[in-house]
Amino acid sequence: MLYKDLQNFGAVKSNEPLAKHTTFKIGGLAEYFVTVSETEQLIGLLRFLDGQGIAYFIIGGGSNMLAADTGFHGVVVHIKTQKSEVRDMEIMAEAGCITVAIAQLSLQTGLTGFEWGVGVPGTIGGAVRGNAGAMGGEIRDSVKKVTVYRDGEVIELSNPECKFGYRDSIFKNNSDVILSVELTLKKTADQNGRKKALEYLQYRNKTQPQGFSSTGCIFKNYEIKNHEWENKNQFNLKQNLLDKFPEDSEKIAKFFAIGKISAGWLVEKAGMKGIQIGQAKVSETHGNFVVNLGGASAVDVIRLVEQIKEKVYTEIGVILEEEIQII
Ligand SMILES: Cc1cc2nc3c(=O)[nH]c(=O)nc-3n(C[C@H](O)[C@H](O)[C@H](O)COP(=O)(O)OP(=O)(O)OC[C@H]3O[C@@H](n4cnc5c(N)ncnc54)[C@H](O)[C@@H]3O)c2cc1C
Known part of the structure; x- marks a missing residue:
């Protein structure tokens, strides 16, 4: 019955190994695993789960987590919403966009400030939650606003309202689900961004396993x-x-x-x-x-x-x- 209800919102699997969805390749079975690729469906699913009092857990790229061997009893919501748009110096990205892809998009469109993102795995939603960063940059430097699902409502938070700290944000301490983010970057005419990004990647390859x-x-x-x-x-x-x-x-x-x-x-x-x-x-x-x-x-x-x-x-x-x- 629940399986059928969940199908209204995305692709459903039952008893899905979380090890398949985490970069650690560790994790037991998710009772239900729903992959959602439209923001409207994601909002619908979250409202449904909250309304029914069903336990759920969000997964983006699974690159910052250790999933229990006993898995998850309830619904794992896999966010795969992937629309993004560049408007002048701003990039709007849905939560499931891959951080590396957004960093590459910024370089392709002559924007600077997000070069460090070229080496960070996972989704932009996960990056905002953990205030991801590298090479001296952090996502909080570029966030203009974040749209979240909170208690059945969709609301927008400004950068200060996200209470970013070192690898920290308000989202680590509440149950908001990040739906999308707007980044503000700077225009650049030179090719330094690409050079910088390449250097960052080379450095990571040298210093990380x-x-x-x-x-x-x-x-x-x-x-x-x-x-x-x-x-x-x-x-x-x-x-x-x-x-x-x-x-x-x-x-x-x-x-x-x-x-x-x-x-x-x-x-x-x-x-x-x-x-x-x-x-x-x-x-x-x-x-x-x-x-x-x-x-x-x-x-x-x-x-x-x-x-x-x-x-x-x-x-x-x-x-x-x-x-x-x-x-
Ligand atoms: C090889 C490697 C290198 C890395 N290098 C860096 C680095 O240089 N800098 C850095 O900061 N991190 C780094 N990381 C960690 C990781 O890439 C980041 O933390 C990344 O931003 C996590 O995103 P994710 O989508 O994979 O999150 P997940 O692992 O899927 O989720 C992490 C947490 O965020 C929550 N979450 C995910 N999406 C949402 C959402 N939309 N709304 C609300 N909650 C959400 C999940 O419930 C979970 O609690 C690295 C990881 C690996 C494997």
Whole structure:
């Protein structure tokens, strides 16, 4: 019966392996998996699910999540709405647009400001929710407004109303579903954007593990200002790092200048690079990546993540916070 109702809104599958839809290639069965490609249908589906009190979970590109081995009991809503439009210096993109495609569109139409997006997997809806960013840029720098579904209504939020923070936004703390986003970029006549984008891609290929399934960075970089009180009371963090790792004094100075300590560096310094549990392994290339060697379970990853946090805390005294969404 529910299966038939869901067919009014998109393509429905039952008992669909989430591992097929996450870049980590991990995750049990979704009881129902609905792929929606029209925004109107998405709104209709969300209203239907809310009206019936049916549990649901949103998935875009599945590139920032760890799905449980036990799967999801309820409806997984796979957003695949893909319309986009360029108007002068603005790009309107539906939530399911692929971030890389929007970054490429911006380059093709002579716009600058979103070059960093060429290497970020997933959808623009997922990028807005997590305030995705790379190479010093973040999506909040370009968001003009975001249209969301909230409690049966469709509303628009301005940039400040999205309460963006480092890998954070209001959407991480509420149940809004992002329907579309409007980005404001700048016009450029030169070809520097393409050159910059290419350099970004080359840098990523060099510094991130290639050829393995992963979900990007597991932890947020450590924001020093958020922990000032803690650090003052425990010890002088900077001096402690300099005493322990004098060979990295330049790096440490840089971290304190920008206010963030690289999580990958902390993992490496805690001696966790290359550590493996089951088929999940901390990448040898980048300490903030856990790679699936083939057949890793969510439990393997969670145990590894806990072990990393414990070791970073006991060795260095800081508590890492997960960037990924665990469901
Ligand atoms: C190899 C690799 C490299 C990466 N590099 C970067 C990087 O440089 N910078 C960076 O910031 N991230 C990076 N990531 C992480 C990831 O690409 C981003 O976080 C991305 O924006 C997630 O989008 P998604 O559509 O895949 O989200 P999903 O993984 O599908 O979802 C993530 C969370 O967002 C929610 N969500 C998704 N869409 C919506 C929506 N429309 N409305 C409401 N909630 C929604 C989901 O419910 C879930 O809680 C990387 C990932 C990989 C695998």
